[in-house]
Amino acid sequence: MLTIAMPIAFGCITLALLLNFWRLVRGPSRADRILALDTMYINTVALLVLYGIHQNSTVYFEAALLIALMGFVGTVALCKYLLRGDIIE
């Protein structure tokens, strides 16, 4: 059962990442690109957790948690830069 579901889930997430990448390249506005990056982070978390299940190891979980944190901070910093022209005022 898992041997069928796993490749499908991998395929879905990979396709999702490609779509995000398309939006990242295409734009058209800078806010769109930030949104695309943010979604890419979230999908990467999913991909890492999925890989952890695939490898049967919990090591990847910490990496996923860190990417989630970094992604959020990155999004906030980028938005703030565009909003105020500065990150730390």
Add this chain to the structure above:
Amino acid sequence: MNRWLPQPLLSLCLWLVWLLLANSAAPGQILLGGMLAVALPLGTKRFWPDRPHVRRPLRLLVYFSVLLWDIVVANLTVARLILGPVRRLRPAFIRLPLDLTDEFAIVVLAHTLSLTPGTVSADLSIDRRTLLIHVLDLDDEAMLIARMKQRYEVPLKEIFAC
């Protein structure tokens, strides 16, 4: 109580997060988490301008379970809208007049609206009286506002006592 635990709810959250992070409920972790849960709010007390006045913590739990269910429903709705014909969407901005005055309550409300069907909160007016919301597929503005007020704002008003 108030001297050593200035923010009981924050301490509880910190303790739970520590146990989740350690992924165990061994006595050592419980003790270490407890120590951190007391020490961190004490150490950062000066950075908290105003603590949220949660009057009914149990109602908050009920609220969160309703919210969890609504998130699942929201996802099915949004999935249908995304996969359906794009031309038929009626995106619009609406303004939600707020009755809440507590800052933390407004934050919770904005979060809730972002996670529930077809609405994303986009901006808060400077006087904190109006919330700008983007709706993916607007059908009836008055009905939507009434529904949001009745389902989320009224319970929040009770919980945060404002």
Add this chain to the structure above:
Amino acid sequence: MLELFTSLFLLIGGVFALIGSIGLARLPDLFTRLHGPTKATTLGVGGILIASMLHFGGQGNGLSVHELLVTLFLFTTAPVSAYLVARTMLHLSGKSVDTGTGRQGISDKETS
């Protein structure tokens, strides 16, 4: 039985993550695109994390709950990022809470 549920949640998660990204790629204007990632993708990751919980919890080393942390984290941060991105879009298109309402929406034009 457990494997069945794990597979089910994996599929639900994968499909929702994909739907969110399709929304991001397909929807016509700036603000409608916000809806896909904030909701569908977050639940997608939630589904995969539940699958992970079931998978590692079923191996006899006790309950695996730290996946909940990532789910909670994403559920609290997704609206914040959505709000900030929306604010950025409003800022870039020069509108605010006082002017930007109504059905006309906000156009896709932006000087970049």
